[in-house]
Amino acid sequence: MSKIVLVTGASRGIGLEAAKRFSKEGYKVIGTSRGDFNLGDLIGDESAISAQLDLMSKESIKNLFEDLKSEDLLPSVLVNNAGITKDQLFLRMKDEDWDDVIETNLNGLFRVTKAFIKPMIKNKFGRIINIGTNLVQNPVVPYHDYTIAKAALLGLTRTFAKDLGPSGITVNMLSGGLLKVTDASSATPDFVFDAIAEMTPLQKVTTIEDFSDAALFFASNQSRSITGQNLTVDGGLTFN
Numbered sequence: 001m002s003k004i005v006l007v008t009g010a011s012r013g014i015g016l017e018a019a020k021r022f023s024k025e026g027y028k029v030i031g032t033s034r035g036d037f038n039l040g041d042l043i044g045d046e047s048a049i050s051a052q053l054d055l056m057s058k059e060s061i062k063n064l065f066e067d068l069k070s071e072d073l074l075p076s077v078l079v080n081n082a083g084i085t086k087d088q089l090f091l092r093m094k095d096e097d098w099d100d101v102i103e104t105n106l107n108g109l110f111r112v113t114k115a116f117i118k119p120m121i122k123n124k125f126g127r128i129i130n131i132g133t134n135l136v137q138n139p140v141v142p143y144h145d146y147t148i149a150k151a152a153l154l155g156l157t158r159t160f161a162k163d164l165g166p167s168g169i170t171v172n173m174l175s176g177g178l179l180k181v182t183d184a185s186s187a188t189p190d191f192v193f194d195a196i197a198e199m200t201p202l203q204k205v206t207t208i209e210d211f212s213d214a215a216l217f218f219a220s221n222q223s224r225s226i227t228g229q230n231l232t233v234d235g236g237l238t239f240n
Contacts (some may be wrong), residue, residue: 002028002076003025003026003027003076003077003140004027004028004030004073004074004075004076004077005019005022005027005028005029005075005076005077005078005219006030006031006032006068006075006077006078006079006182007019007022007029007030007031007032007079007081008031008032008053008055008080008081008082008109008112009032009033009081009082009083010029010031010032010033010039010050010081011031011033011035011037011039011042012083012203013208014131014176014179014208014211014212015031015033015079015081015082016031016039016042016043017211018079018081018211018215018216019031019039019042019043019048020043020044020045020212020213021120021209021213021215021216022044022077022216022219023043023044023045023048025216027077027219028047028049028073029043029045029047029048029049030048030049030051030073030075030181031048031049031050031051032050032051032052032053032064032082033041033050033052033053033082034053034054034082035052036052037050038050040058043161049073049096051064051067051068053082053112055082055104055107055108055109055112056100056102056103056104056108058111059102061108061111061112061115062115064115065116069119069237074116074119075116076120076123076125076127077127077129077219078112078113078116078126078127078128078129079129079131079219080109080112080113080128080129080130080131081131082104082108083101083104083105083109083131083146083149083210084100084101084104084105084108084139085101085143085145085146086098086100086101086145086146087143087145087146088142088144088145089141089144090144093103093144094134095143096204097145098145101145101146101149102145102149102152103144105139105149105150105153106149106152106153106156109130109153109156110156113120113128117164117169120164120167120169121164121167121169123168124167125168125169126164126167126168126169126170127169127170127218127219127223128160128164128169128170128171128172128196129172129173129174129215129219130153130156130157130171130172130173130174131173131174131175131219132150132157132173132174132175132230133146133147133150133152133175133176133177134175134176134177134206134232134234134237134238135147135177136150136151136154136175136230137175137232137238138238141227145153145221150175152171153173154230155170156218157172157173157228157230158171158228161227161228162228165227165228170218170223170224170226170227170228171227171228172218172223172227172228172229172230172231173229173230173231174211174214174215174218174231174233175230175232175233175234176206176211176233176234177196177206177230177233177234177237177238178192178193178196178205179205179206179207179210179211191238193205196216196237197235199237200234200237201235202235202236203234203235204235205235206233206234206237209233210233211233214231214233218231
């Protein structure tokens, strides 16, 4: 089976680190972003492919699929990482902001997965890895729209796992908290991370590298009997 991975939202943060990690393991990496970027330069892999993708556009998703199909580069692993946040207190939340987050983080992911799942079904092999959040288990104000979209994503993950399992496709969700070196954490003071570390059984802050290693596990043959699961990589913060 070809080792081709498609990582959405790969220009920064979790997606970028995942693309780098897959590249080091010998995968042909295709990364997407809404804006123009050069994934090869960012991860030090000249063979990496950069593609523009707007999850709110059905046409954009269709075009990406057709382009990759024409180059015989359809992925066997799909990392659904791309998403947006427009966090606000419930009474101050604008309808259009709510719609954008749900449309991108849930509906867009559904459409991308639907577009790329048919070749996996045909090949009787595939790995779908959806990026979630530990806020689903422990909501924090004001991350309402983001948390709700990810909670729905957990339902989608488990439903798709049952539907696609007979075709040799695993579907899992990978959730984390505030990770070191992401856009969401770049302005977070060190004392916040120190406080988080003290609340975890491991007494450490989860890094973006920890998270990408878990993504690689879900893509590997070692996870062949694992599907429909939500693996939370936060040092045990959520259950503690």
